[in-house]
Amino acid sequence: MTEPPPDHDAYLRDYYESNRAERERFAARLDRRPFGERLAGRLWRELSRCAQGKGLIHETHRDYCGHGLIRSGGGVILCEIQDGFFPGPAIAHWRDEEAFVAFFARQSDWSCSGWEPAEPVFYTEDPWRRSNQRLSRAVIKRFLPLW
Numbered sequence: 001m002t003e004p005p006p007d008h009d010a011y012l013r014d015y016y017e018s019n020r021a022e023r024e025r026f027a028a029r030l031d032r033r034p035f036g037e038r039l040a041g042r043l044w045r046e047l048s049r050c051a052q053g054k055g056l057i058h059e060t061h062r063d064y065c066g067h068g069l070i071r072s073g074g075g076v077i078l079c080e081i082q083d084g085f086f087p088g089p090a091i092a093h094w095r096d097e098e099a100f101v102a103f104f105a106r107q108s109d110w111s112c113s114g115w116e117p118a119e120p121v122f123y124t125e126d127p128w129r130r131s132n133q134r135l136s137r138a139v140i141k142r143f144l145p146l147w
Contacts, residue, residue: 023127031109035137040104042144043069044097047076053087056143059133060084066133067091067112067122076100078121092121109136 047055050071059065065081075095080088094100103121111119114130124130 020127023130027110027113027115027131030113030115030131031137032111033137034106034108035104035140037101037105039137039140039144040101040107041097043104043140044076044100046144047071048097056135056140057081057085058135058139058142064133067135069135107135112136 043056047069048071052071052073055068055070055076057065057068057070059081061084063083065084068079068081068087070077070079070087072090072093075093077087077090077094078092079090082088092103094103107119107122110116112122112135114122114124114126114132114134117123122134
C-alpha cells in the first residue's frame with residue numbers, strides 16, 4: 001500500500017512515510033461488510049426529507065469536514081464539506097432512489113474510507129484524505145432516526 005505524497009514537499013513526504021505503517025494498520029481494521037439495501041434505502045428516504053442544500057453533514061467545525069450527502073434539486077450529491085456546512089462541488093450525483101440504493105448498498109466503511117482503488121467515487125491516493133471524516137456505517141446510523 002504505497003502512495004505518493006500529495007505534492008513534492010519533503011516535509012510532507014517524510015511525515016506520511018513516518019506514519020504509513022500506522023495508517024495501514026488502521027485501514028486493515030475497517031469493516032468491509034456492505035451497508036446493504038435496507039440501510040441504503042433508509043438513507044435515501046431520510047435525505048429526501050431534508051430541505052434542499054441540507055443532509056448528512058457529520059462534522060461541523062472549521063475548515064475541512066470530510067464527505068457529506070446533500071439533497072439537491074435533482075436528487076442527492078456526495079461532496080466534501082467545508083466549515084461544517086458549505087458543500088464543495090459534487091463528487092457524485094444520484095437522481096433517483098434506485099441508483100442511490102444500488103450504489104450505497106455495496107459500500108462499506110472500507111470503500112468509503114478512500115483506500116479501495118476499485119471504488120473510484122471514494123478512492124484517493126492522498127493519505128490525508130483517507131479515512132478523514134468519511135462516511136461510515138456509524139455515521140449513517142447516527143443520521144437515521146430510530147435505526
